[in-house]
Amino acid sequence: MFEALSDKLQRSFKNLRGQGTLTDENINDALREIRVALLESDVNLDVARDIIEHIRAKALGSTVATALSPAEQIVKIVRDELMEVLGKDTARFKFASQPPxxxxxxxxxxxxxxxxxxxxxxxxxxxxxxxxxxxxxxxxxxxxxxxxxxxxxxxxxxxxxxxxxxxxxxxxxxxxxxxxxxxxxxxxxxxxxxxxxxxxxxxxxxxxxxxxxxxxxxxxxxxxxxxxxxxxxxxxxxxxxxxxxxxxxxxxxxxxxxxxxxxxxxxxxxxxxxxxxxxxxxxxxxxxxxxxxxxxxxxxxGDIATLLERAEEKLDKDKATAFAKKALSGDGFSLEDFRDQLRQIKKLGSMQSILKMLPSVGPFQGMQQAAQNVDQKQFDRVEAIINSMTKKERQNSSIINGSRRKRIALGAGVQVSEVNNLLKQHAQMSKMFKTMGTPGGAGKMQQRLMSQMGGMRGGGGFGR
Missing domain, CATH: 3.40.50.300 (P-loop containing nucleotide triphosphate hydrolases)
Structure with missing residues (x-):
């Protein structure tokens, strides 16, 4: 929801970056794009007109912090105006003094x-x-x-x-x-x-x-x-x-x-x-x-608060803690652990909806772009591959040789190449978590994840 409006507003803000100050000319250009963004997003004409006029008055007034760049100033003003329109506080639900x-x-x-x-x-x-x-x-x-x-x-x-x-x-x-x-x-x-x-x-x-x-x-x-x-x-x-x-x-x-x-x-x-x-x-x-x-x-x-609330409500905290300890201990984690965590993540909703709750600016920008390419069905295929393995194979993936891979692929209804991709990526993830468990490893882990977010594409194996 709101993706179209968000995308159009981001473009209008982008055009202001690199400019030294707010002038009548660049304000008018930005407001023109914001007006189009609002109207194309089904905002009522009168409402859109009021929003634009309020933004214009604030942009030309003395309420703007001079330490901000033009783009930051407009973002702040638009945020304040949208908050004014939607209401500053979450509406409380009314209950009668005498039930029901x-x-x-x-x-x-x-x-x-x-x-x-x-x-x-x-x-x-x-x-x-x-x-x-x-x-x-x-x-x-x-x-x-x-x-x-x-x-x-x-x-x-x-x-x-x-x-x-x-x-x-x-x-x-x-x-x-x-x-x-x-x-x-x-x-x-x-x-x-x-x-x-x-x-x-x-x-x-x-x-x-x-x-x-x-x-x-x-x-x-x-x-x-x-x-x-x-x-x-x-x-x-x-x-x-x-x-x-x-x-x-x-x-x-x-x-x-x-x-x-x-x-x-x-x-x-x-x-x-x-x-x-x-x-x-x-x-x-x-x-x-x-x-x-x-x-x-x-x-x-983004909306980190809602994402955290959803995680707190739907995820098994004990399982997540046990997984983290095992993964970071240096012993790695098994494909069975991986499957359990995959099931936990699916409880939060689609990967697109999860990634869209992250900010679309700064270091998270790549994740937002990757959200467009995520094939949700790929998660089901990965689980099917792991389910086709024996318990011994899930606990120790190193024993899965060529003949076992063929059997697993046949049981899951996938190509052998997909089994190979999963095993390869599981090995990479195990290595990442081991690195993360070492001093200074968290930063290296974040950089590597960011560079690999684009791998979540259908047809190309399970994304990193």
Whole structure:
């Protein structure tokens, strides 16, 4: 997400490097490129215009540190302005003083409300809450059944209720009230209401949402928007906010071809914060929206904080510590150890998503470029090769002769050359870790890794 906007902004900053001071001419050139970058990233026209004017005023004012170069000055000003637009602090989730806390999920059909309802429930459950789900979408075929499947997947309770023969708003309000009583009676401290959507804004939908709000008095009204729809998501957010006064937004499908402009536009136009991002299909592909981290990603500064949080949550710390001690001890590590670590890394997500959380400037620039060439399927092929070995071979790769390599390749469904590449690279990695375990070895290790990051390409063996 935000890659297109980030790339275009980086180009505009690059053009200022090497220039001594900020002048009207180079400021105008930079602002012209930044404006194009914002518009091409689906930022609302009025929002883009406001951002540009604010950047211009700050660039020509006296608030800029004179010790910075022109490029650094513009980067700082753009960062400050994006932080102003997205909000300086992470939005807090509101809970009712008297449970259950009611969360109303709003949005158009196809925006991902039902899936997001399940993800939000899983996130709350992980935080120690006991959410109850209910679908009041009595119009779309199988909508209620879909939420039932989602609830089962994430392991949370759902209130189903029964529909009358003639479904309508009366059923919607009745189901909502029954679910509220159910949550209160069975000590569910959160009730998440998955509402009906339409293909477009219509009066019937808005009237029904207004009645639900009046009946349930929700602590949170979250507008769920498909980030890939760009300006349509912004227009819908404004319509819902004008009627319901939403408390926040959730942007879904941020792992797709979203250009990121909806995030800037929705926050600016509605005045309400973005609270969560949906970053994939799995229930845990859901994260709180941290404005400072998102701005860092947009400006190519990476998002180390999120990467560390993800590692802390998903990786086995004991296994990682044991591996590090073994690898750095001078005894090396086996292919079995290597496979275990490969499985650990896969828990963090795709290699592209991991590398994109690193800064795209300075010594990490090569890693960002390498992310474009990573073939994720190659990791599965490497694991298949190691799985085709006997336990003895995995523990001691030096015994793997020519005939064994042929057998391993046949079992894994790969070429012998791929087995040879893996064994060669395993030997190189063992040597690197031994070097790293010696005084001064860490710096040498970093330099070598940087020079080899380009090796992560499909068809060329497993990347270093």
């Amino acid at each position: 806390t009611v969360i109303l999920m709003a949005g158009l059909q196809g925006s991902g409300k039902t899936t997001t309802t399940g993800k939000l429930a899983a996130w709350l459950k992980k935080g120690g809450h006991r959410p109850l789900l209910v679908s009041v979408d009595v119009y779309r075929p199988a909508a209620r059944e879909q939420l039932k499947v989602v609830a089962s997947t994430v392991g949370v309770q759902i209130y189903e209720g029964k529909l009358s023969e003639t479904t309508g708003t009366a059923d919607v309000l009745r189901l909502a009230k029954e679910a509220f009583r159910e949550a209160r009676n069975f000590a569910n401290d959160v009730l998440i209401v998955d509402t009906a959507g339409r293909l477009g804004i219509d009066q019937a939908l808005m009237d029904e949402m207004a009645q639900l709000k009046k009946e349930l008095n929700p602590s949170e009204i979250l507008f769920v928007a498909d980030a890939m729809t760009g300006q349509d998501a912004v227009n819908s957010a404004k319509a819902f906010n004008d009627l319901l006064q939403i408390t926040g937004a959730v942007l879904t499908k941020m792992d797709g071809d979203s250009r990121g402009g909806a995030a800037l536009s929705i926050r600016k136009i509605t005045g309400q914060p973005i609270k969560f991002l949906g970053t994939g299909e799995k229930p845990d592909a859901f994260e709180p929206f941290h404005p400072d981290r998102i701005v860092s990603r947009i400006l190519g500064m």
